[in-house]
Amino acid sequence: MKTQTINKKQIINAYNNGQSLNAIAKEFHTYATSIKRILEKENVELRHDSKRAGQLYVKDGEKLIEWAKAQKRLVTKTELAHVIGRKKLSPSYFEKYPELGRYVTTREQSELQIYSQKLYDWLQKTGIQYKPNDRTKINMSVTALLLGEYEGLALQIHIKPKCISKKQYEERVKAKVRKASKSGIFIIWLNKDHFENLDSTIGLLNAFKK
CATH class of the missing domain: 1.10.10 (Arc Repressor Mutant, subunit A)
Known part of the structure; x- marks a missing residue:
């Protein structure tokens, strides 16, 4: 071969x-x-291995978030790994659950996780309803699927992860836009400049809401 x-x-x-x-x-x-x-x-958890263990693949991510919340402090990746019986935590957990990054010490967070945390904090402060890292609407994750008054809109942080190439990232963006359009979801892309004044994003939301 x-x-x-x-x-x-x-x-x-x-x-x-x-x-x-x-x-x-x-x-x-x-x-x-x-x-x-x-x-x-x-250390990437295999989907079929999780099923044989009698639990769904996604449940570990939810378990880690709940555990981290209960600590009332920032935790380390090593601590999180021990919660699910591992020596090292796979980066896949943070890709599937950006919210998890909110509870990890800043020195261990990636740039993308830090911006995700800032966005979620802002959404909570403004009272905007959302689902973090939603995959149900377009079969690809969006940073925040908005609900309520802004239903039909999604916010996506527009920063390329270090683990993929520029070409791969551009292809992923195109695929996400295409799938969102078919599902009736309009994505608002947020780059680093937007985070200098997230309150200005309200204007974008009002302009594009249905």
Whole structure:
């Protein structure tokens, strides 16, 4: 079988976006067992392993958020890993649950997590209803799906994660816009400049609300 240079970050990203082991293996001209070993080595929780353990894949993320909230302080990634019986916490948890970053010490947060926390804090302060990191509407995550008065709108932080290439990020943005349009969702993209005065975002929300 012809092999292709294995990029661990691309594999993790593909798996977190719902691709199967077989699909990823085909893309990299290798075997599903090889992809599985890479994911296990990088501490990415495999979906089928979670099901065999009698719990859904997404439940660990929810469990970590509830535990972190209960501590009444900022926690470390090591502490979170121990909660679910691991030595190291996979970055996939923070990609699927940006809200989790709100409870982790700042020195351990990525730039994207810090901006997500700022956005969620602002939404709570202004009383705007939202669902963090929602995937139900367009089958791709948006930073915040707005509810109530602003139903039909979503806020997405427009910052490229370090773990993917510029081309991959641009393709993801296009796919997200396309799927959102088909689902009747309008995405407002927030770059770093918007965070200098988040209150100005209210004007954008009012301009585009239905």
